[in-house]
Amino acid sequence: MNAMTAIDLNTVRPIERPEATTLAETEVARFASMLRSLAPADWTRPTDCPLWDVRAMAGHVLGMTETFTGLRPFATTMRAGGKRAGDGPFVDGLTAVQVDANAQLTNDELLRRLDTAGPKAARWRARRRLMRRIPMKEEVDGVEETWRMGYLVDIILTRDTWMHRTDGAKATGTPLELTAEHDGRVVADAAAEWGRRHGQPCTLHLTGPAGGTYAQGAGGEEITIDAIDFCRILSGRGTGEGLLRQQVPF
Numbered sequence: 582m583n584a585m586t587a588i589d590l591n592t593v594r595p596i597e598r599p600e601a602t603t604l605a606e607t608e609v610a611r612f613a614s615m616l617r618s619l620a621p622a623d624w625t626r627p628t629d630c631p632l633w634d635v636r637a638m639a640g641h642v643l644g645m646t647e648t649f650t651g652l653r654p655f656a657t658t659m660r661a662g663g664k665r666a667g668d669g670p671f672v673d674g675l676t677a678v679q680v681d682a683n684a685q686l687t688n689d690e691l692l693r694r695l696d697t698a699g700p701k702a703a704r705w706r707a708r709r710r711l712m713r714r715i716p717m718k719e720e721v722d723g724v725e726e727t728w729r730m731g732y733l734v735d736i737i738l739t740r741d742t743w744m745h746r747t748d749g750a751k752a753t754g755t756p757l758e759l760t761a762e763h764d765g766r767v768v769a770d771a772a773a774e775w776g777r778r779h780g781q782p783c784t785l786h787l788t789g790p791a792g793g794t795y796a797q798g799a800g801g802e803e804i805t806i807d808a809i810d811f812c813r814i815l816s817g818r819g820t821g822e823g824l825l826r827q828q829v830p831f
Contacts, residue, residue: 588794590775593773606700609642629813639691645741647698662676716729767812783798783803785806792808
């Protein structure tokens, strides 16, 4: 397939509500389904997230999901995360609080709470009209950026759960459930942001069920890579050359 038949990265439709709500709910459900398929020994396997095994990673995902189910859990967890972070990165303090808070749950308890929190969080995130405008600071590849909270609740929280699902599958050898409708949209949105961030002409062939062929401008690098590997490299979980050095937040 050549650039003439590729999708222009600049024309990839942004993920907005209500699609963002559907993707968020589906992703938490798929994450929980992946966890349910694990053998007992799989929960203690190390992941590509430093200091986290699969169980700790699941505790973080549950904690982040429940954080965005109401104003009280949101405010309480954010305050605790800031206190825990001290002078360090806020996100490190926040995730540490989430992992610790859920460490004593049984696996079944964790899964039951995830089942409840997934739909509730997806709906609550969609309704935060005023909160969506709040600016926030985040670091991407060593550079501090200013985001709107809407970008976090519509895009990043779903990407985060999606990426952790790939972490769990990689750590345990579990096959990933991938569809063009769901995973392909997450990947396409990340690819479009990648194109905006580097701004260079390129042709991108993403293989696998979540893949597709994309182009930006004429000429430039031609990259062929598995769609999941592409996103894992952009997230900092791998090393890329050329335009694949450009990171994208997950």
